Amino acid sequence: CIFSRHVVGNSYEHFEQNVFPKIKQAVAARRGRGFASHLMVVQRANPRAYYDNSFQLVKYSDDGNLLDRFLALPMEKYFVYGEENRHLKYLPVLRESSCRVFEVAQANHFPFYDDPKAFADILSECR
Numbered sequence: 431c432i433f434s435r436h437v438v439g440n441s442y443e444h445f446e447q448n449v450f451p452k453i454k455q456a457v458a459a460r461r462g463r464g465f466a467s468h469l470m471v472v473q474r475a476n477p478r479a480y481y482d483n484s485f486q487l488v489k490y491s492d493d494g495n496l497l498d499r500f501l502a503l504p505m506e507k508y509f510v511y512g513e514e515n516r517h518l519k520y521l522p523v524l525r526e527s528s529c530r531v532f533e534v535a536q537a538n539h540f541p542f543y544d545d546p547k548a549f550a551d552i553l554s555e556c557r
Contacts, residue, residue: 431491432539433457433472437484446477464512464540501527508556512537512544530556 433453440449457469472480490496497520500507507529511518513536524531532552537544 431488434484434487438488442481445481450477462538464538464543467543468540510552512541514538
């Protein structure tokens with residue numbers, strides 16, 4: 431919800447005219463290959479789809495009990511994050527669970543963009 435949270439509380443018209451361009455600027459200002467790749471996605475995104483999706487994304491993130499639901503899945507669980515996101519408050523909970531946790535070095539919010547090979551290597555390890 432890094433950027434989607436900025437959408438909630440705005441009319442579509444205000445979002446399209448003001449918020450969406452600022453989101454694009456904010457993504458462009460972030461360093462790293464991942465944010466550069468995400469910028470290409472955001473630049474091609476349909477503004478209406480981005481707007482509509484943002485509300486559900488924020489609601490699920492805030493009220494969806496996603497961590498509990500994830501940990502309750504009756505299967506092996508894996509979580510991959512970028513080194514620059516070591517501050518995520520739920521990492522200790524994941525590490526204390528049966529979930530296998532992997533860190534991609536020198537990566538941020540989009541480890542699959544920041545280091546696709548390292549990300550793929552982790553996935554191949556998760557069989």
